[in-house]
Amino acid sequence: MLDTIGASTLEDLYSHLPEDVCFHGALNIPAGKSEYEIVDYFRARGLENANSHANFLGAGVYHHYRPVLVDAVVSRGEFLTSYTPYQAEISQGTLTAIFEFQTMICQLTGMDVANASMYDGSTAVPEAAMMAMRITGRDGIAVARTVHPEYREVLGTYTRHQSTLVTEFEYDPESGQVDLESLEQALNETTAAVIIQSPNFFGVVENAKQVAEIAHAKGALLVFVFTEAVSLGLLEPPRDADIVAGELQSFAIAPSYGGPFAGIIACKEKYVRQLPGRLVGETKDANGNRAFCLTLATREQHIRREKATSNICTNQALIALMATVFMALYGKQGLRELAEQNLAKAHYLGERLWRRFNGPYFNEFVAATGVQSPDEINRRLLGFQIVGGLPLDRFYPELRNSVLLCCTEMASRADMDAVAEAFGA
Amino acid sequence: MISKVRPHPTQNESLLFETSSPGKAGYQLPKLDVPPVDARDALGAQNVRQEIPDFPEVSEVDVIRHFTRLSTWNYAIDLGLYPLGSCTMKYNPRVNEAVARTEGLMWIHPYQPDALSQGAFAILAELERALAEITGMDAVTLQPAAGAHGELTGILLVRAALEAQGNARKKVIVPDSAHGTNPASVRMAGYEVVNVASNDRGMLDVEALVRTVDEDIAAIMITNPNTLGVFEEHIAEVARILHSKGALVYMDGANMNALAGISRPGDYGVDLMHLNLHKTFSTPHGGGGPGSGPVAVKKPLEPFLPLPRLQHAPSGWSWNYDRPQSIGRVRAFYGNFGVLVRALAYIMAHGGDGLNRATLDALLNANYLRKLLESHYEIAYHAPSMHECVFRHASNGAIAKRLIDYGFHPYTVSFPLIVHGAMMIEPTETESKQELDLFADALVSIAQEVKENPELVSTAPHSTRTTKVDEVAAARKPILKWTR
Numbered sequence: 020m021l022d023t024i025g026a027s028t029l030e031d032l033y034s035h036l037p038e039d040v041c042f043h044g045a046l047n048i049p050a051g052k053s054e055y056e057i058v059d060y061f062r063a064r065g066l067e068n069a070n071s072h073a074n075f076l077g078a079g080v081y082h083h084y085r086p087v088l089v090d091a092v093v094s095r096g097e098f099l100t101s102y103t104p105y106q107a108e109i110s111q112g113t114l115t116a117i118f119e120f121q122t123m124i125c126q127l128t129g130m131d132v133a134n135a136s137m138y139d140g141s142t143a144v145p146e147a148a149m150m151a152m153r154i155t156g157r158d159g160i161a162v163a164r165t166v167h168p169e170y171r172e173v174l175g176t177y178t179r180h181q182s183t184l185v186t187e188f189e190y191d192p193e194s195g196q197v198d199l200e201s202l203e204q205a206l207n208e209t210t211a212a213v214i215i216q217s218p219n220f221f222g223v224v225e226n227a228k229q230v231a232e233i234a235h236a237k238g239a240l241l242v243f244v245f246t247e248a249v250s251l252g253l254l255e256p257p258r259d260a261d262i263v264a265g266e267l268q269s270f271a272i273a274p275s276y277g278g279p280f281a282g283i284i285a286c287k288e289k290y291v292r293q294l295p296g297r298l299v300g301e302t303k304d305a306n307g308n309r310a311f312c313l314t315l316a317t318r319e320q321h322i323r324r325e326k327a328t329s330n331i332c333t334n335q336a337l338i339a340l341m342a343t344v345f346m347a348l349y350g351k352q353g354l355r356e357l358a359e360q361n362l363a364k365a366h367y368l369g370e371r372l373w374r375r376f377n378g379p380y381f382n383e384f385v386a387a388t389g390v391q392s393p394d395e396i397n398r399r400l401l402g403f404q405i406v407g408g409l410p411l412d413r414f415y416p417e418l419r420n421s422v423l424l425c426c427t428e429m430a431s432r433a434d435m436d437a438v439a440e441a442f443g444a
Numbered sequence: 445m446i447s448k449v450r451p452h453p454t455q456n457e458s459l460l461f462e463t464s465s466p467g468k469a470g471y472q473l474p475k476l477d478v479p480p481v482d483a484r485d486a487l488g489a490q491n492v493r494q495e496i497p498d499f500p501e502v503s504e505v506d507v508i509r510h511f512t513r514l515s516t517w518n519y520a521i522d523l524g525l526y527p528l529g530s531c532t533m534k535y536n537p538r539v540n541e542a543v544a545r546t547e548g549l550m551w552i553h554p555y556q557p558d559a560l561s562q563g564a565f566a567i568l569a570e571l572e573r574a575l576a577e578i579t580g581m582d583a584v585t586l587q588p589a590a591g592a593h594g595e596l597t598g599i600l601l602v603r604a605a606l607e608a609q610g611n612a613r614k615k616v617i618v619p620d621s622a623h624g625t626n627p628a629s630v631r632m633a634g635y636e637v638v639n640v641a642s643n644d645r646g647m648l649d650v651e652a653l654v655r656t657v658d659e660d661i662a663a664i665m666i667t668n669p670n671t672l673g674v675f676e677e678h679i680a681e682v683a684r685i686l687h688s689k690g691a692l693v694y695m696d697g698a699n700m701n702a703l704a705g706i707s708r709p710g711d712y713g714v715d716l717m718h719l720n721l722h723k724t725f726s727t728p729h730g731g732g733g734p735g736s737g738p739v740a741v742k743k744p745l746e747p748f749l750p751l752p753r754l755q756h757a758p759s760g761w762s763w764n765y766d767r768p769q770s771i772g773r774v775r776a777f778y779g780n781f782g783v784l785v786r787a788l789a790y791i792m793a794h795g796g797d798g799l800n801r802a803t804l805d806a807l808l809n810a811n812y813l814r815k816l817l818e819s820h821y822e823i824a825y826h827a828p829s830m831h832e833c834v835f836r837h838a839s840n841g842a843i844a845k846r847l848i849d850y851g852f853h854p855y856t857v858s859f860p861l862i863v864h865g866a867m868m869i870e871p872t873e874t875e876s877k878q879e880l881d882l883f884a885d886a887l888v889s890i891a892q893e894v895k896e897n898p899e900l901v902s903t904a905p906h907s908t909r910t911t912k913v914d915e916v917a918a919a920r921k922p923i924l925k926w927t928r
Contacts, residue, residue: 020812020877029804032811033706035828039680042708046796047577054539057792061785065548067563069556076553079776086471088508090545093730096522097515100536102853103732104518107913108905109848112518113731116511119460122925126499132924136733138589141776169776172751176772177596180603180612180634224491253483255493275544276564277554277777278589279734291922297732301926302918305903305911314918320592320628321859325637330628333590333722337730347460347507351499353471359483360476366486367478379487397557406556432477 073434074406077383077425078220079140079167079246080277081269083357084429089271089344093337103297103336107312108304113336114311117299120343127248127346128263129256130285135297136339137282137331140246140266141170144214145177146295146329147264147284151212151240152183153293153328154261159209160185161239163197165219167246168414174214184209195223195376195385197230206237216244217257220414221423222365222383223376224254231259248342249427250381252349252358262286271345272338281338292318295329357428364426368435371444375421383425385411385418389443393422396441403437446889448524448851448882454909457513460500461926470504498928517909518731519853525879529832529856529868530623530671532701532723537793540727540786549785554777558762564781565761569754571788572738578799579697579717580710581740585749587779591698594718594737595629595665597750600771601716601741602663602692603633604748608769613662613691619648621672621860626665626696635662642862646672646825650681657689667696668709671860671868672825673810673832675702683713692716697740700724701872702807702831705800716741725787736783750774805873806831809880813871816884820891824863832870839901840865843890845912846904850886 026032033041052060074082093099097112104110104117117135124133137143148160160178162171164187171187178185189201197215206213213234217225231241243260245251248269257263268280284294291298292315300314320327349357361382375385386408388396393410400407408424415421426435483492502510519526526533544550552561572584588594599616606612615638616630627637640656643649648666657664664686668676676682683693695709695717701724703709709717721727721736729735741749751770752763763778794802807830814823814833821835837843844854844867856868871880893901905911 020808023815024808024811025815026811029808032804032807033675033830035677036675036707037677037680040675040677040707040712042580042706042711046705046799048574048791048794048796048799051795051798052792054793057539057789058543060792061543061546061549061567061789064563064567065546067566068548068552069560070548072556072560074553074556076555078555080553080555082551082553088470088504091508092511092515094541095512095515097518097520098511098731099541099728100521100526101518101731102526102528102531102533102729106519106844106848106854107915108845108908108910109519109853110517110731111910112514112516115457115459115514115517118924118926122459122461123499125925126496138593138734139776142589142593142774167776169773172773173775176600176750176774177632179772180600181632182634224487251493252496253492254487255491273550273782274553275550276552276561276781277779278775279736279780279782281734291924298922298924300918301923302914304913308910310910310913312913312915312918314915314922314924316919320624322624323628324624325627325631327624327628327631330592330596330625330632331590332592332623332625333720333729333735334733335589336732336734337728338734340731344507344511347500347502347510348470348504350464350469350471350501351496352467352501353469353473354496354499356473357471359480360473362483362486363476363478363481366481379491381487401557406553406560409555428473435478 069406072404072406075408075424075438076406078409078423080274081247081425081427082274082429083249083269083427085271085273086348088348089341092344093340098337098340104313107310111311114299116340116343118301118311120339121299123346124283124285127251127256128285129258130263131288132291133283133285134294135299136335137284137296138335139278139280139282141173143264143282143284144170144244145174147242147262148174148178148212150262150293151242154290155211155240157209157211158183160212160214161205161210162187162214165190165221166214166216166244167220194378195221196225196378202233206239210237210239212240212242214242214244218247218250218381218383221376221385222380223378224381227257228259247382249358249361252354253362267342270342272341279335279338281335281342293328294318296331296334360428364428364430368426368438371439372442382427383423386422386424386442388420388422392420399441400438405434405437446850449907454516455513457510459926460502460510461498463506464500464502466501468501468503470502470507524851525871525875525883526853527855527869527871529870530698532870532872534726534872535874536726536728537790540789543789544782544785562760565754567785567788571784574791575719575738575740578704579740580708582743583746583749584738584740586738586784587750587775588737588739589775589780590733590735591718591720591737592625592629593774594739595625596632597739597774598694598716598718599629599633601745601748602694604771605745606662614660616662617656617664619666620862621670622665622667623671623698645827646674647676648682650678653682654685657685657691659689661689661691663692663694665694665696667698669699669702669830672834673829674825674827675830680712698723699831702803704803706803710742716745721783721787726790727783727786734780734783736780802873809871809873809875813869813880813884817887820888824866832868834863835867836863836865837867838865839894840867842902842904846890846901847886848905849907852883852886
């Protein structure tokens with residue numbers, strides 16, 4: 020090959036580079052390792068982490084069972100090692116799956132259109148906010164304090180330099196739901212969107228209809244956020260929202276220390292041209308057969324450059340495929356039964372503890388720890404190989420001695436009894 | 445004579461919604477070990493939904509057959525050369541997939557106590573160190589979820605650093621050969637885009653640059669090697685020009701596969717850059733993600749990196765949130781951890797020498813293909829190629845589709861925009877000489893077909909299950925979901 024090129028050594032291939040850009044040293048990275056050594060290294064690191072613990076953490080990342088078929092599908096090289104499906108004729112597998120994904124997200128959320136995925140829920144929120152600003156021509160955002168605190172931080176990072184004013188509004192200390200008075204005060208004629216999450220960060224189900232009415236009366240859009248997708252199996256979909264931004268981690272996506280996950284944005288039909296990210300549409304091939312392809316690309320960066328709706332390019336296709344397989348396996352009945360099990364488990368524990376808020380809750384709730392500190396309780400639980408809930412004062416200084424607990428279908432009765440006991444209940 | 449392909453039957457397959465039939469299901473849940481709860485009582489009747497209309501009802505066998513059949517309609521690296529320029533479609537080692545599924549890595553919650561996540565910290569720290577070493581930089585954030593997300597993070601870092609000096613400035617320079625994400629990221633960070641043209645060698649025009657740089661310029665975003673596969677030979681001088689006006693140099697590291705081990709951007713004036721772990725570091729593209737776009741910076745930019753940062757004490761690793769100058773979070777939690785695990789596995793498998801060798805092989809393969817094709821296609825620029833080469837042809841789109849009939853994925857079509865009829869080819873180091881020869885034979889044969897039988901080429905592909913897809917109709921009347 021070197022002969023064909025007309026070079027005598029491999030180093031000749033970059034001999035045209037100026038001297039001052041060449042690196043002549045050796046990279047300080049240990050010599051290449053065998054497959055066995057690599058597997059062994061990661062196994063050892065895995066053993067340094069929590070292993071085989073029961074887990075009562077939720078807060079945006081949920082321990083749900085992953086059906087084995089999910090990895091069987093996403094491990095197929097034809098899905099795993101293909102690129103973004105720009106060449107439609109040899110990408111119909113990925114395109115068809117994304118079309119099914121978009122359809123199921125619409126069915127779940129009650130929206131008209133859904134995109135092919137976003138990085139995660141947290142980045143979907145600012146993208147939805149910016150979308151609302153383009154639609155309304157306004158630049159204010161009102162966000163509930165009960166939206167995931169890290170999502171709000173990401174919103175802050177994205178909007179800080181867009182002349183956007185982000186206002187937070189309060190929750191009702193009794194119900195844990197949006198404080199409607201505080202919401203009204205946060206709104207004015209520059210508000211592009213009201214952002215709420217349901218179930219919210221405290222696990223409490225919001226009254227989205229009421230919030231939508233208040234937002235719409237001021238000419239603002241409602242952006243509805245969800246972090247626990249399983250709740251959509253049981254809860255009324257957010258039909259009153261204009262844009263839905265959510266996280267699908269609960270759909271067979273492993274917690275994996277926080278990623279990779281898959282976010283979504285869905286919206287009403289009339290806003291489709293303001294959607295960020297990729298969209299798959301149905302069409303026909305030259306023989307008149309049904310076919311799918313990426314479409315409405317004139318919204319996107321590779322066509323519009325600085326005028327695009329977003330800079331997003333790579334998204335989370337393979338992870339969205341996990342969610343697609345999950346939704347297909349559980350289906351209409353399964354998703355509901357799964358949601359009902361989560362509801363039953365959370366209420367089994369929740370009704371035994373002193374809950375901070377009296378609003379309806381799905382599979383998460385805030386428990387007061389009484390005279391003990393959350394750390395004391397969690398330390399005791401660790402002795403039983405149980406990872407306890409999230410102490411909330413880290414994000415809400417006013418909520419001292421409060422713990423956010425989550426019970427999924429994977430929470431056993433025995434472990435929940437142990438948690439109740441640790442709380443002194 | 446087409447030597448790579450033979451006809452092969454593919455199956456018809458309906459959509460899930462069309463095979464659905466009431467009562468079918470592919471799941472099993474354990475028997476509930478606590479009393480059931482009436483949803484309408486617990487949640488309020490108004491909060492409980494009716495059934496999900498048209499949601500699929502299919503069996504486990506239906507599901508595996510459905511997705512397996514769909515998979516056969518895809519081309520993939522596992523099936524052959526995937527020469528998309530600037531996409532670095534190299535082999536995705538399966539050991540990476542295996543280690544990412546290690547139980548103690550896959551099932552850890554981002555909020556579990558730091559003491560129970562020490563193995564995860566060690567992996568992140570090791571990867572940060574390796575990426576800093578490869579780029580010649582001082583600090584790395586692993587938080588961005590993809591290349592474009594890294595770009596946004598990087599430009600926000602530029603803004604924060606300049607703001608700390610009292611003036612964020614107004615504009616960022618983007619060469620006309622840049623990927624579309626660059627200008628879009630600049631806009632999202634609140635800057636104006638200033639385009640500068642390339643010269644006749646396919647490189648940044650230094651004289652034009654000097655005229656453009658003034659006190660309003662915050663930074664330049666430069667891809668190196670650029671999207672023509674050409675190394676920006678004046679990059680050190682470009683950095684001096686920008687720095688002399690108090691501006692910063694951001695490098696888009698999408699093409700780092702051409703440099704790892706032979707050239708470190710941090711050594712010659714680049715202030716910050718992102719890497720695409722799904723390109724250079726072999727994590728799978730997965731049909732469009734997940735990716736990962738770490739950003740590496742020089743020391744002065746380190747205080748501004750996203751929250752939180754890794755910190756080490758005698759008691760072990762933990763997250764540091766006490767970083768008053770940070771731009772804040774760009775994503776919840778700590779990045780695409782599972783992708784980071786895969787990238788570290790790749791780096792470990794190669795070691796320093798192996799990374800260097802992979803780069804040289806990538807250069808070898810690209811230059812070999814260039815040589816084989818040069819007498820049949822017009823090279824866009826005569827400057828030496830690094831890891832990819834760009835040809836031009838008026839029928840670039842049709843030739844790409846015809847390549848499919850020969851058993852290959854097309855090259856990148858019509859990009860970079862500055863080359864009319866661009867055919868951008870990046871073979872990567874993981875292709876054998878045999879596969880490269882087959883690919884070159886195919887392109888040479890198609891060049892002949894264009895002259896002798898243009899109809900055959902313009903109506904391609906002919907051998908695929910799905911013939912030419914009508915993208916215009918799709919956009920004219922968008923159908924974005926299935927309806928009954």
